[in-house]
Amino acid sequence: MVQLLSPEGDYGVPAQYAEYGKYVDALTEADFLQFYKEMSRMRRFDTEATALQRQGQLGLWVPAVGQEAAQIGSGHGVGKNDHIFPSYREHGVAITHDIDLMSVLKMLRGVNHGGWNPDETRFHLYAIVLGTQVIHATGYAMGVNFDGKVGTGNPEVDEAVITYFGDGATAEGEISESFLFAAINNTPQVFFCQNNQWAISSAVGTQTRVPLFERGAGFGVPGIRIDGNDVLASYAVTKKHMDDARNGAGPFMIEALTYRIGAHTTSDDPTKYRSQDEVDYWKQRDPILRLEKFLRRQGIQDSFFEQCEVENEAMADSIREQTFALGAPPIENMFQHVYSEAHPLIEEQSAWLKGYEASFGNNEGGH
Amino acid sequence: MSNVVEMTIVKAINAGLRKAMADNDKVLVFGEDVAELGGVFRVTEGLHAEFGQKRIFNSPIAEAGIVGTAVGLAMRGYRPVAEIQFDGFIFPAFNQITTQLAKLQNRSEGFMTMPVVVRVPYGGGIGAIEHHSESPEAYFAHTPGLRVISPSNPNDAYWMIQQAIKSEDPVLFFEPKRRYWQKGPVDLDNPPAGMHDAHILRNGTDVTVVAYGPMVATALQAAEIAATEGRSLEIIDIRSIAPIDYATIIESVKKTGHLIVTHEANTTVSVSSEIAARVAELAFYHLEAPVIRVGGFDVPYPAAKLEEKFLPDADRILEAVDRSLGY
Numbered sequence: 065m066v067q068l069l070s071p072e073g074d075y076g077v078p079a080q081y082a083e084y085g086k087y088v089d090a091l092t093e094a095d096f097l098q099f100y101k102e103m104s105r106m107r108r109f110d111t112e113a114t115a116l117q118r119q120g121q122l123g124l125w126v127p128a129v130g131q132e133a134a135q136i137g138s139g140h141g142v143g144k145n146d147h148i149f150p151s152y153r154e155h156g157v158a159i160t161h162d163i164d165l166m167s168v169l170k171m172l173r174g175v176n177h178g179g180w181n182p183d184e185t186r187f188h189l190y191a192i193v194l195g196t197q198v199i200h201a202t203g204y205a206m207g208v209n210f211d212g213k214v215g216t217g218n219p220e221v222d223e224a225v226i227t228y229f230g231d232g233a234t235a236e237g238e239i240s241e242s243f244l245f246a247a248i249n250n251t252p253q254v255f256f257c258q259n260n261q262w263a264i265s266s267a268v269g270t271q272t273r274v275p276l277f278e279r280g281a282g283f284g285v286p287g288i289r290i291d292g293n294d295v296l297a298s299y300a301v302t303k304k305h306m307d308d309a310r311n312g313a314g315p316f317m318i319e320a321l322t323y324r325i326g327a328h329t330t331s332d333d334p335t336k337y338r339s340q341d342e343v344d345y346w347k348q349r350d351p352i353l354r355l356e357k358f359l360r361r362q363g364i365q366d367s368f369f370e371q372c373e374v375e376n377e378a379m380a381d382s383i384r385e386q387t388f389a390l391g392a393p394p395i396e397n398m399f400q401h402v403y404s405e406a407h408p409l410i411e412e413q414s415a416w417l418k419g420y421e422a423s424f425g426n427n428e429g430g431h
Numbered sequence: 432m433s434n435v436v437e438m439t440i441v442k443a444i445n446a447g448l449r450k451a452m453a454d455n456d457k458v459l460v461f462g463e464d465v466a467e468l469g470g471v472f473r474v475t476e477g478l479h480a481e482f483g484q485k486r487i488f489n490s491p492i493a494e495a496g497i498v499g500t501a502v503g504l505a506m507r508g509y510r511p512v513a514e515i516q517f518d519g520f521i522f523p524a525f526n527q528i529t530t531q532l533a534k535l536q537n538r539s540e541g542f543m544t545m546p547v548v549v550r551v552p553y554g555g556g557i558g559a560i561e562h563h564s565e566s567p568e569a570y571f572a573h574t575p576g577l578r579v580i581s582p583s584n585p586n587d588a589y590w591m592i593q594q595a596i597k598s599e600d601p602v603l604f605f606e607p608k609r610r611y612w613q614k615g616p617v618d619l620d621n622p623p624a625g626m627h628d629a630h631i632l633r634n635g636t637d638v639t640v641v642a643y644g645p646m647v648a649t650a651l652q653a654a655e656i657a658a659t660e661g662r663s664l665e666i667i668d669i670r671s672i673a674p675i676d677y678a679t680i681i682e683s684v685k686k687t688g689h690l691i692v693t694h695e696a697n698t699t700v701s702v703s704s705e706i707a708a709r710v711a712e713l714a715f716y717h718l719e720a721p722v723i724r725v726g727g728f729d730v731p732y733p734a735a736k737l738e739e740k741f742l743p744d745a746d747r748i749l750e751a752v753d754r755s756l757g758y
Contacts, residue, residue, distance in 0.1 A: 179540040182506070189538055193530045199496055200531070203503020210485060210509070238527070241496035248491065401541040402575050404599035408674050
């Protein structure tokens with residue numbers, strides 16, 4: 065398992081991982097601080113979203129507490145021309161790519177099903193059906209190959225694709241099919257599995273009998289396990305293999321061993337299936353605390369951490385206000401973008417509903 | 432003078448694909464055995480030699496992967512034409528088709544379209560083993576976001592495959608496999624107006640018979656026989672199952688007062704069920720008899736030695752004509 069930052073915050077590169085250490089060597093203090101800022105922002109966003117759900121402002125929340133290093137580190141390992149196919153828990157990866165977090169909250173409030181522009185952001189829509197996005201990523205990466213944008217040696221031209229999924233999703237057939245299509249097409253692609261050890265209430269042993277990073281090998285997709293709570297390992301290993309993929313090395317799998325500190329969603333009750341001792345063990349391996357220890361040893365002062373807190377509180381205030389301001393979408397939204405052109409059934413039913421709503425008069429119809 | 436040539440449905444789809452691939456280099460054709468072999472029905476024969484491995488290639492035997500990669504390629508700006516080798520093999524891809532392909536345009540609020548064609552040889556009548564004779568079109572017609580069409584003749588086969596590929600929406604293209612070798616004229620210069628328009632193939636006054644895909648030829652045959660008995664059947668090939676051109680059907684029913692809908696698929700919760708319900712809504716006072724459905728029985732597609740009794744034939748349509756007129 066690749067670990068560059070110990071739980072105590074000690075940085076060290078084992079000899080066999082020297083290739084990854086080079087990527088950390090290239091980072092500056094500003095980069096480390098940026099990692100911390102985004103990880104702490106992700107945590108604060110998460111707790112605020114949970115609170116908003118508890119107040120009835122969101123229909124559901126999908127916490128990612130504990131997975132900050134895996135997401136912020138890997139998100140920064142993705143290049144500016146690359147494409148990201150998330151599942152539905154990648155709020156941190158979204159932060160690294162400047163996605164407006166209100167887009168995520170809108171979806172979980174039930175205003176829409178997504179609705180950001182994947183072509184513009186290169187951060188594709190959240191995928192709710194497990195594993196579906198992984199085969200889309202592979203198809204997309206096949207297209208990158210067909211476009212000749214792999215291995216040209218020109219960093220302005222070459223592209224790679226990264227897809228995120230959890231330990232639970234690995235059981236889906238589409239993920240095995242993705243490994244196969246990726247291998248036979250030599251796609252420029254990294255499969256990033258966050259093994260947070262719980263698929264709702266099912267422990268990872270329900271999904272696999274071999275370490276997950278070995279899952280791709282039989283298909284021709286080599287893999288490695290990293291300490292998913294080590295932001296430097298997550299960054300360096302992702303960056304190296306995305307660089308390699310862009311250069312034509314083909315697909316690669318990264319298993320980030322982490323832990324879902326929170327519930328699967330706000331509808332879940334993890335006390336029914338796992339012990340507090342287990343949760344406490346992982347809380348001691350908190351990825352943000354680990355980076356903080358490292359930064360303090362580098363001489364970073366209290367003032368930096370205090371400033372982060374101030375900024376995060378302002379962010380939380382802002383999203384709370386924006387969430388309260390989100391109204392219900394117009395009724396006609398449901399009839400839009402079902403097809404690219406006018407469609408007789410959609411037009412008929414949309415017109416009927418409009419008339420029906422209008423029949424109640426101004427006080428009851430519509431919004 | 433227009434440029435009309437005689438060809439089979441297989442050759443017509445092949446020619447339509449060739450034209451679409453030549454017109455737009457974003458069109459990719461893939462599926463199981465479509466490359467050098469040209470597909471098990473030879474629909475893609477010669478295209479690999481002409482366009483090469485980058486434009487037409489064999490996929491692993493993984494239908495979810497075939498449609499899933501088609502979705503990803505469409506996101507990348509390609510226009511994939513994916514072949515599902517046989518009707519009964521489409522179900523591993525059902526998740527990708529119904530939860531992803533059909534919904535991504537809506538989910539993305541129009542930032543993405545899904546110009547993907549899924550070609551499916553369907554229907555029975557070829558003496559095949561299990562899972563090679565089915566008619567699963569209703570599953571897809573039930574799913575918002577998909578367009579579902581089925582040509583019944585070479586001219587439509589040639590043009591509708593091209594129209595499907597040009598569509599920004601996902602199209603399920605059902606090919607009537609027992610009619611693959613049926614010959615007919617193809618007008619290479621003048622396309623039919625739209626892939627969703629119903630066509631009246633034979634005018635009549637007594638009973639309207641609605642059909643699509645492989646059953647159109649059967650309905651026309653029934654009309655020939657009925658004519659010898661002094662009964663005039665109007666035959667409508669709806670061509671499109673989603674959406675359905677109701678205006679053409681309703682106009683005909685207003686004239687005849689009698690409607691029969693026929694297909695190979697199991698009858699319950701089928702395309703004919705839907706047409707019967709809609710016609711009852713839209714033309715109730717014009718109907719002189721209940722709408723009669725003539726479809727496959729509600730049993731698993733039987734072993735080949737029994738398929739002749741499972742599939743509706745001209746006699747079963749004529750029996751329904753008798754019932755309708757005798758009501």
